[in-house]
Amino acid sequence: MPDPSTPGRSSPPTQRVVAVLDFLAKHPQERFGLSELARRLQLAKPTCLGIVTTLTESGYLVRDVADKTYRLGPSLIALGHLAQESxxxxxxxxxxxxxxxxxxxxxxxxxxxxxxxxxxxxxxxxxxxxxxxxxxxxxxxxxxxxxxxxxxxxxxxxxxxxxxxxxxxxxxxxxxxxxxxxxxxxxxxxxxxxxxxxxxxxxxxxxxxxxxxxxxxxxxxxxxxxxxxxxxxxxxxxxxxxxxxxxxxxxxxxxxxxxxxxxxxxxxxxxxxxxxxxxxxxxxxxxxxxxxxxxxxxxxx
Structure with a gap:
């Protein structure tokens, strides 16, 4: 839940990206297609497509070519290790x-x-x-x-x-x-x-x-x-x-x-x-x- 005491302005586009990552993080053993992700997160399908495409290109998600599903990607491993080191x-x-x-x-x-x-x-x-x-x-x-x-x-x-x-x-x-x-x-x-x-x-x-x-x-x-x-x-x-x-x-x-x-x-x-x-x-x-x-x-x- 967002903390109302947090200073500064929030960014709805960023919140949608975070929502995608958080959702997949809560289901690490599962894969989700675009339609299901959009439905589960209550996102417009074109919006969800733009998010997962960008995250996939950056290595934060992996797209299975055969069934067109998404899961967490390898770039998050390095990011997580760096966060722990910090x-x-x-x-x-x-x-x-x-x-x-x-x-x-x-x-x-x-x-x-x-x-x-x-x-x-x-x-x-x-x-x-x-x-x-x-x-x-x-x-x-x-x-x-x-x-x-x-x-x-x-x-x-x-x-x-x-x-x-x-x-x-x-x-x-x-x-x-x-x-x-x-x-x-x-x-x-x-x-x-x-x-x-x-x-x-x-x-x-x-x-x-x-x-x-x-x-x-x-x-x-x-x-x-x-x-x-x-x-x-x-x-x-x-x-x-x-x-x-x-x-x-x-x-x-x-x-x-x-x-x-x-x-x-x-x-x-x-x-x-x-x-x-x-x-x-x-x-x-x-x-x-x-x-x-x-x-x-x-x-x-």
Whole structure:
């Protein structure tokens, strides 16, 4: 959805080009003929023809001569790699995520806050899996969403807490202080979310910073306090107790000792305390490796 706060004038012709690329990006395994593209995107057929012809000539689309269908082209590969490099995501980062994903047989991801939106920079999934998100996807960055991106940076944390929340919140300072202290000492954050909560985060992807009232109300039922659903080892009641874990995250730092990215393991199942600790050790090691790739170093708490 377009952000109404974005400065400057929009360009309808450009929006139509973006619509074609976005549509094909959402259906990467399919091919579409001109008539179907025009119909699905509600474009005049001559307009759609001009767009796909130009994109094909530039290599951003490929046209199958036999059935006259279109799909994404090779020029987007180079463009995507350059975009990742501009955000300091290099091939070595993907290799690190691949090792992490293979070690724990789950999805490993790298994300950062880009232009005030949480953006997925890289993703490695186990063979045959599909977490339902894609690289480049983004969603609003405002309390209670995004704690993992500011937890290890005092200035960023204060700025984030000052933002207008996406939902009405009950802020329990002592709980948040405990979360900050323990997660900084441990070097990782464990989020416990219900399946409904995970679906809500997926629904939020691509939305503007202003959420619909119905979605705000539904979020409010699931997440009403910052840090409320964070797992803390100090609160564990026994080694055999199992916890429904959504995500485990660790920070990546730059050479100014500032948190600039988050590396995460998508869990989506119950783990014991010892299993959480094992996953976290591997994740923190990956975060340290990614920090080293950036020439960064950890702050001293």
């Amino acid at each position: 955000l300091r995501v290099n091939p070595a980062a993907r290799a690190e995520l691949a090792r992490l994903s293979k070690s724990f047989d789950t999805t490993a991801a790298l994300a950062a806050v880009v232009d005030d939106r949480i953006t997925l920079l890289e993703l490695v999934e186990p063979p045959g899996s599909d977490v339902g998100v894609r690289v480049g996807q983004s969603y609003p960055f405002a309390p209670p969403v995004g704690l993992m991106f500011v937890l290890w940076d005092d200035d960023a944390l204060r700025s984030w807490l000052d933002r207008a929340p996406t939902i009405p919140l009950r802020t329990e300072t002592q709980r948040l202080d405990r979360v900050i202290a323990e997660c900084r000492t441990a070097g990782y954050l464990v989020e416990r979310l219900t399946p409904g909560g995970r679906r809500l985060y997926a629904m939020m992807a691509g939305m503007s910073s202003t959420l619909p009232d119905e979605l705000r109300a539904l979020l409010g039922e699931l997440i009403s306090d910052i840090g409320e659903r964070v797992y803390l080892s100090s609160e564990a009641e026994g080694a055999r107790q199992r916890h429904d874990v959504s995500v485990i995250s660790a920070p990546v730092y730059d050479h100014h000792h500032r948190q600039v990215m988050v590396v995460s393991l998508q869990i989506g199942r119950a783990l014991t305390d010892s299993e959480i600790a094992k996953h976290a050790r591997g994740l923190v090691a990956a975060g340290d490796a990614l920090t080293a790739q950036l020439g960064g170093s950890k702050p001293q708490w």
